[in-house]
Amino acid sequence: QELDTPQLFGHPKGLFYLFFAELWERFSFYGMRALLMLYMTEEVYRSLVDRDDIAGTIYASYGGLAYATPVLGGMLADRLLGFRRAITIGGIFMALGHFVLAFENEVCFFMALALLIVGNGLFKPNISSFVGALYPTGDKRRDSGFTLFYMGINTGAFVAPLFCGWLGFSYGWHYGFGAAGIGMVAGLIVFRLGIANGIFGQHGFASDEEYLKNKFAGISIKRWVPIIAICIVPLVALIMYYGQIYIPLIGEVHYEGQVVEYIFYIILAVILAVIVSTMIQVSKAERQQLLVIVLLTMFMTMFWGGQELSGSTLTLFAFRNVDLVGMNASQTNSITALVIILLALPFSWMWVRLSKLRTNPYTPYKFGYGLLFLGASYAMFAWSGSFASELGKVPMWTFVAGYFLMSTGELFMSPVGLSKVTELAPAKVVSFMMGVWFLSSSFAFRIVGAVGKYLAVEGAAEDVDPMESLMIYTEGFESIAFLVVSGAAMVFVLAPLMKK
Ligand code: GLN
Numbered sequence: 001q002e003l004d005t006p007q008l009f010g011h012p013k014g015l016f017y018l019f020f021a022e023l024w025e026r027f028s029f030y031g032m033r034a035l036l037m038l039y040m041t042e043e044v045y046r047s048l049v050d051r052d053d054i055a056g057t058i059y060a061s062y063g064g065l066a067y068a069t070p071v072l073g074g075m076l077a078d079r080l081l082g083f084r085r086a087i088t089i090g091g092i093f094m095a096l097g098h099f100v101l102a103f104e105n106e107v108c109f110f111m112a113l114a115l116l117i118v119g120n121g122l123f124k125p126n127i128s129s130f131v132g133a134l135y136p137t138g139d140k141r142r143d144s145g146f147t148l149f150y151m152g153i154n155t156g157a158f159v160a161p162l163f164c165g166w167l168g169f170s171y172g173w174h175y176g177f178g179a180a181g182i183g184m185v186a187g188l189i190v191f192r193l194g195i196a197n198g199i200f201g202q203h204g205f206a207s208d209e210e211y212l213k214n215k216f217a218g219i220s221i222k223r224w225v226p227i228i229a230i231c232i233v234p235l236v237a238l239i240m241y242y243g244q245i246y247i248p249l250i251g252e253v254h255y256e257g258q259v260v261e262y263i264f265y266i267i268l269a270v271i272l273a274v275i276v277s278t279m280i281q282v283s284k285a286e287r288q289q290l291l292v293i294v295l296l297t298m299f300m301t302m303f304w305g306g307q308e309l310s311g312s313t314l315t316l317f318a319f320r321n322v323d324l325v326g327m328n329a330s331q332t333n334s335i336t337a338l339v340i341i342l343l344a345l346p347f348s349w350m351w352v353r354l355s356k357l358r359t360n361p362y363t364p365y366k367f368g369y370g371l372l373f374l375g376a377s378y379a380m381f382a383w384s385g386s387f388a389s390e391l392g393k394v395p396m397w398t399f400v401a402g403y404f405l406m407s408t409g410e411l412f413m414s415p416v417g418l419s420k421v422t423e424l425a426p427a428k429v430v431s432f433m434m435g436v437w438f439l440s441s442s443f444a445f446r447i448v449g450a451v452g453k454y455l456a457v458e459g460a461a462e463d464v465d466p467m468e469s470l471m472i473y474t475e476g477f478e479s480i481a482f483l484v485v486s487g488a489a490m491v492f493v494l495a496p497l498m499k500k
Contacts, residue, residue, distance in 0.1 A: 005134060005201035012134035014203070015145055017194030019152035022127050024187025025091065026156030028098055029120070031164030031180035033311045034333040036062070038319060039173045044109070046461045052316065056452025059312045061240055061260040062113050064445035068267060069121025070438040074129070074431030076122070081225060082206035083130040083431070084195060089226050090122025091188040093233075098181030102174045107237075112177075114236035118229055125434035132422025132430065133203045146419040147348040150340065156183070157337035165330035176330075207428075239263065264446060271439070292364070292498045296417075299367045300440035302487050303413055305447030306374045306480060307406060310336055312448060313455050313473070317381070320457070320469045323393035335400055339407035347411045363420070364498045366412045368491035373409025375485035377402045378477045385474030392466030451480065 006013040040055035048054065077086035097115030100108050131149050135142045160183065168176030194200060206212055212222040219227070242259040275294060279287050310333060319329035327334075354360035361369070384398035417437060425433035455476040457469045 004136075005203065006199060011141060011145055011148070014134045014194060014200045015131060015148065017190060017199050018127055018131050018134075019149055021087075021091075021187045021191035021194070022149065023152040023156040024183045024190065025094065025123060025127070026153045027160040027183035028094060028156075028180040028187070029116075029160075030157040030333060030337070031160030031183060032098060032101065032116070032177055034161035034165050034315070034330040035168045035173055035176045037312050037315050038330055039168070041316065042319075042461055043173060044106075049458055049460055050456065051460065052456035052458070053453055056312050056456060057449055058113075058240070060445045060449030060452060062117065063308060063311070063448060064260060064264065064442050065117045065236065065240070066120045067124075067438045067442035067445065068263075069117055070125040071121075071432065071435030073121035073123070074125035074433070074435035075429075076225070077126045077129070077431045078207070078429055080206060080212070081222070082209075083126045083133070083204035084200070085206065085222065085225075086122045086126045086431075087130065087191060088188065089229065090119045090124070090126070091184060091191065092226075093119030093229065094123060095119075095181050095184040095188065098177055098184055101177040102181065104174060110237040110241045111233065113240055114233045117236050118233055121435075122229070125431045125438060128418055129422060129431040129434045130200075130204055132419075133427075134200070135422075137423075142423060143351070143419045144348055146415055146422075147344050150415040150418070151344045154337040154340040154344070158334045158341060161331050161333035161337075162327070165328055165333070168330060169328045261446075264443070267439070268443075271436075295494065295498060296364065296367060297437075297440050299364075299371060299487070299491055300413060300417065300437075301443045301447070302484065303367075303370055303374055303409065304441045304444030305451070306378065306484055307336075307410060308441065308444055308448045309451060310403070310406070312452050313476075314381070316457070317469075317473045318399060320464060320466055321388070321392055321394055321473060322399045323389065323395055325396045332399070332403075335403040336407045336410070339404050340410060343408060343411055344415065348415075351416075362495065362499050363416065364491060364495040366416060368488050368495060370409040370412035371484055371488035371491060373405050373412065375481050375488055377404075377406035377409065378481035378484060380405055382474050382477035382481055385470055388470055392470040394470070451476070 008016060037055055037059055040058060041051045045051035045054050073086060073090065077083050081089075093115050097112045097119055100115060101112035128149075131145060132142065135145060160180065164176035164179050167179050212220065214221050216224060239259045275290065279290055282290065315329055315333060318324065318332040322329075322332070324332070351360055380398060380402035384394040384402065387398055388394045418434075421433050421437045422430055455472055457464055457472055459465075
């Protein structure tokens, strides 16, 4: 097929614009994430005995919803808006979210999280699909394009915790959140520059641009979308907040996040219904393919369930029980990203090399290895307890080693999946399918929430005993390691069947 956009360094030039736009968007996302848990446990809910529990539930509800909205955002872009508009509106919402978070006030706090949730839904799946759209079908450069893109993601995720974490700890939380917002604005500017310079050719427009100009109640359809999205924000904020107005009836401030939980049951039921009804309609071969996708999604969910704890329980563990050298606890969030940046290219070379030798492992085996590495990382975190000082602090190298194993596991799974989605999904629903892919992260936050509760250390900020927290964490990590390795074993048992 002909290359229909300008090229640079052997890739579509648009890739580099999307690379930097996503880099800055992830800068904002992970800069904020690095501060969020500690901001809640050490500031907002500091004096509450169950602050870990509350903060962990809010973190899980936020993460779960932020990765659930991409299904809707993807669908909206496929059917109506096109990638360009969806990404722009999403970016504006996210930038607003970070800036609102810079205000110290509970209403602002939940409104900000809601803005980020809605914004991420419009931004994240569509920028990933946009990368895929720049490569013609069958283009061999697609995988390496996604490897580069994944490095962009992680460059943002690496720099942000270092910078926002430094600001947050040295000058105040709100400076850190504000910096995240500036990152998002930078991402938007890069993206709009790409559009202004015609870098994306004819890609990323709405499927029917004329239709968008139609008016409804005097306002064009394309204007209605941001208006409706704005109206949804307070609703999402209320959903997040609901757990807090529920408990005061019995006289306690508490956060359970039940509404979010119900929403997940509904999403799960809808998804299951769609899958089952599709399975009934298609041929046996397609049914089996679909089953493989469902199983892979489940394994991916398990992986993210362990991985996304890095922003919550593992950040608290770093704060309380790791003998940190040269960085504060929120800055430790950058370690996983650094490992990805270092290993992404070697991994992508390895896949190409193995393909040439015809020994590139079949995807389910890769997923098995990914989980095995995740299990090993938690085994390492658990084992680190045996090196603890009398103050209950484990050496920094053990923590870094654990994260090294975790991110190695991620490289077996995540970039492979992103590229496959854009390759296999029909163009008309590609962003929707990208959203479905991100649902694995969304459901993973159910696991993150449950583990967060289980590993919550009781006591207000002044009362935490590091010895007690060390025991809770290391025992918990041991159980996680055991569960994840069992999961990996199951994958290896099922893999030959899935291959068939
Ligand atoms: N770290 C990757 C990103 O931010 C993947 C995150 C996820 O899907 N949970 O894009």
